[in-house]
Amino acid sequence: MAKPLKLDPDRLLPAEDRTRAIARELYREVAELPIISPHGHTDASWFSTNANWSNATELLLSPDHYIYRMLYSQGVSLDALCVPSKAGMPATDPRAAWRTFAEHLYLFRGTPSAMWLGHVFGEVFGFDVALDGETADFYYDTINAKLASDDFRPRALFDRFNIEFLATTEGPQDDLSAHHAVQASGWPGRVVTTYRPDAVIDVEHEQFHGALKIFAEKTGEDVYSWDGYLAAHAKRRTDFRAAGATATDHGHPTARTANLSKAEAAALFAKILGSDWTPADAELFRAQMLTEMAAMSVEDGMVMQIHPGSFRNHNGGLFASHGRDKGADIPMATEYVHGLKPLLDRFGTSTALSIILFTLDETVYSRELAPLAGHYPCLKLGPAWWFHDSPEGMRRFREQVTETAGFYNTVGFNDDTRAFLSIPARHDVARRIDCGFLAQLVAEGRLLDWEAAELAFELTNGLVRKAYKLDRA
Amino acid sequence: MAKPLKLDPDRLLPAEDRTRAIARELYREVAELPIISPHGHTDASWFSTNANWSNATELLLSPDHYIYRMLYSQGVSLDALCVPSKAGMPATDPRAAWRTFAEHLYLFRGTPSAMWLGHVFGEVFGFDVALDGETADFYYDTINAKLASDDFRPRALFDRFNIEFLATTEGPQDDLSAHHAVQASGWPGRVVTTYRPDAVIDVEHEQFHGALKIFAEKTGEDVYSWDGYLAAHAKRRTDFRAAGATATDHGHPTARTANLSKAEAAALFAKILGSDWTPADAELFRAQMLTEMAAMSVEDGMVMQIHPGSFRNHNGGLFASHGRDKGADIPMATEYVHGLKPLLDRFGTSTALSIILFTLDETVYSRELAPLAGHYPCLKLGPAWWFHDSPEGMRRFREQVTETAGFYNTVGFNDDTRAFLSIPARHDVARRIDCGFLAQLVAEGRLLDWEAAELAFELTNGLVRKAYKLDRA
């Protein structure tokens, strides 16, 4: 007999009665607030074309490395899960892949993916039985039927999810046509882009030279000279702002910054364009570019997001067969105190600049990030990120950051996801965990109830709006 | 008046009522399951000879650096505790040493040693008064009398402890005679060995050259040539498998691996056999040997355990006077992401290989180990180890590992102990903490009760059996 699927209305709130009662009150006031998603990886063309998605496997499984990495780690092949390789989509029947997924769903017990999937299945699709091997076909057919309906087109879900603001992420090579189409369509949904120039900054990125070529075409600048390269960035930042962007994003291996003289920077740029650069040159150039981007942000007001610390494509064999973004990015120890100093020595006392720092290395929460954000006017802390975007991860973030940085040097939640259907689930988890944390402070006499209520609103809506300059844009 | 000794039947379960009730249910189902101890340091000759142990001090105090290090840290001399130095056993009366221990038992308050000792005293020896200065002699006499009885011989305790599987650890120099004697004895207890070749791999180990000589004798191979050296390993691995081993164990200072060409490896081996190697050479050779051991594991199916990160014999003065394993091993920061990459680039996509990773550096739980194990088919995570094999340490392990790696990329508990009498205590602590962790997930709506029950069994019995290939061996 199929097992029931039923979401606990008090899920993720603290177990202790008195604390739970406080948390429940706080959550009730923020549960239905609109979603502001200032950083993520959804596809703008979903909202420009508003086309129906095809099927459960292609929407929920094949593209989501959060999901298939777990089955892969237990010996299931990516082919069996319809994950495309460099040779294209495997011949696997999508329904068979869905069954394999369903049979392995138990692997996610205790993980945030289990919570997100439960929310998507129960709240978005309305299932009341759990997914497992027995119900796999029922799920597959039901989901596909719903995905083919008007109610499950991207714009309908955007409205149903009560999304007020959704940022995507594009590179300097992108023509932003999907965003322009959204803007021209008359649809009132606010879907904007974010400027993420990594591909034209990181010479170790396999697409660097190709990206640079498109960068030149899109801007008409001589991107092979230092001045032209910087001018091209400035032009594209203007393009992105015109498409609604309020922020840039930088996914470097480290948080290192540099502050070279113009002549030194130009010479370094010339070197990395050639063939005799070293990894140290590549790193120094990335470091210098963070400072150049900060200088442009001081001028144009774009908020900088720095997302360092991922060892990309760690699995050499898998990278060779399947390429990037296949669940093989592994966090590394990341240093901020020395790394950010050159940039901060130049702009640290500025209140015109706003930098949001993220980390995959939780050891820096209390040691480096909270003290930095608790001092520098230009620094704010992004929420628990990626592997740490989870109940325990979010709790550790609040416990380790709040006492030094306070709540007001943080920026609310962002979901950072390409799994559009899970966006409400992710924001709901964050709201529940934040309300639970605030409730604990109240229960322990560390915060008053009305302060907690104000903070619950700030953590859900106020801080993100201010940090990403949503009301000025 | 003597203070009572009474174990709280709910000890280590969460304090909050509802969570505790859930935990109690879970624990009830796993409390009496047989003990599987796949990694430890008991002495196989105990089970081959089945001789009585001598006295309380020689069994429980002199050999247990978990215990005497704490008294040493407070200024008690090792001589006063009957800890042998290089000059042999000190002249201290074992009874006097026991008294000194008893008078300092308060130092262990809040430590897992206090819990283990309480269990050993209360459950194994049946004391109902606490050990302190007043009861020291009563304890000493009672324990000695019991140790002299048939009920306290090693095999009787093995049965009473309900041990299903017990692995010891031996080096390539070992003739495995104790294991052969156990096997030949007709006694049905399953006591097996583990292949730990550190002494013939680590040229910085003070026994390296002596061990290598015995390695040659035991195998008849020319262990001073690269091919002969590898062949000797292969032979000894076969010997160890014949003595029941399912696993190897590698206690290196770091988790570094290497993937040299055969010529490079042979040249490096020749160098470390000479006298002009550097610490970097020693490290590179250890790194290369992890990859060589992985290659052999792919062939013979032995599970690899990697236990890195201990600075051995940190106290120079003590090492000079007392030698190794005297409680002066101190953990170091340990890096896995870059360290393991050469091995993983060679074998990372293999499902034939199984590597169990341990750490003394908790900062890598969420940052490195869980993401690695949540991706690579060949990687699993060993339980909280050594200093972290404790209630808080185990909780941190579950909290920091589960959300990214899931439960199914972990391998259950292992006690890693030479303190045989504490084995039930240690497994009991792990079962209680795991049930408490699962209960919290249930209480917070993150897991269903029947899922928690399945997981409690897996964490106690299922995962360890599979990870160490106990049913195939």
Added chain:
Amino acid sequence: MAKPLKLDPDRLLPAEDRTRAIARELYREVAELPIISPHGHTDASWFSTNANWSNATELLLSPDHYIYRMLYSQGVSLDALCVPSKAGMPATDPRAAWRTFAEHLYLFRGTPSAMWLGHVFGEVFGFDVALDGETADFYYDTINAKLASDDFRPRALFDRFNIEFLATTEGPQDDLSAHHAVQASGWPGRVVTTYRPDAVIDVEHEQFHGALKIFAEKTGEDVYSWDGYLAAHAKRRTDFRAAGATATDHGHPTARTANLSKAEAAALFAKILGSDWTPADAELFRAQMLTEMAAMSVEDGMVMQIHPGSFRNHNGGLFASHGRDKGADIPMATEYVHGLKPLLDRFGTSTALSIILFTLDETVYSRELAPLAGHYPCLKLGPAWWFHDSPEGMRRFREQVTETAGFYNTVGFNDDTRAFLSIPARHDVARRIDCGFLAQLVAEGRLLDWEAAELAFELTNGLVRKAYKLDRA
């Protein structure tokens, strides 16, 4: 209408009923014990002159970088807060600065500063309305009036706070006249100094050469020769002991130690006195001096405190305009295992030496510090420090340290503050958190109630007295 200010009598005790009841019992027994403050930065002249403080802003805001850094991080200028720059005190009206502070008090929600300020306002000044923009003037006037009264003179507060021992910190340049005046005054309060020689040890300190000159004058030694320099230290240590000091304090960037030969040390000293030293030389000299100080401590019995890991004056712009100690010190990753080994190889087995280790890098609690302190007789662990001197920070300290080091290798609490009025608040927070931690151990069956009661006393009074040798001095 003004919001009420009311301190929860159960604040910081665990929320769960049964645990809270245990904690309340424990706390009741230690709440009123005298304060022992063995490490801090109050001004001895307060107690020698016993003069009234001037006003709220100059006492509570301008000098307290714990406070004004938070407003600065949100864009409030230091000038607006009456924080002196190199050009002197800004022209801002102190009352206006106080108002600005009051209007931004919400920034501290969830931080220990909010708890300390609440205690100071409610308990020390007797306010029953909260500070905010509306009540700022009322607060300012009331505080100033009280500060002008006899009841709020330093000695009166010292008595009212029930302080039994208060250590300040002075450099080798200090003439200790304020301490001599306290001693000569007949006032029975025990206010003693601590020897902190950083300014004459750290050649990278901007005051190094000036400090060395005064060092020579104060001692009559040839401080520019290695022998004279060491003799000068010995002399000043004698002076400091005469002024009540029982301890030295060392605030180095790292925990590195060295053990050079006398000739090497003398040559290094000669080099750093010149102009061609490198940062590595400066670091090595600091490292060597920790070992030299340990050698002197073995002789004179002074307890060594090592406070490493702060990147001082990180904000280059602010350091240029405002100088040091302006809230811009940021913690760094700090290594102890290799760092301390040279010193420990020389003195590690000594029971004559006592070193108290602190850290700003919490990752070393369980990995390095607890194992080191749980082994070496000469090592003890200082309490959670600076950014971690907070409810969550203290809990992490106990959770991560206790299981390996035990309670008895720790040294009680110290407030490390220059904010004299907050001393009772800070000790009260520590007592509450410690009682809550002990209560949790009792509630989970990990500690007996009478053991917890003994430990509550030890953590409040017993351990600090022993660690700082207060009864021998």
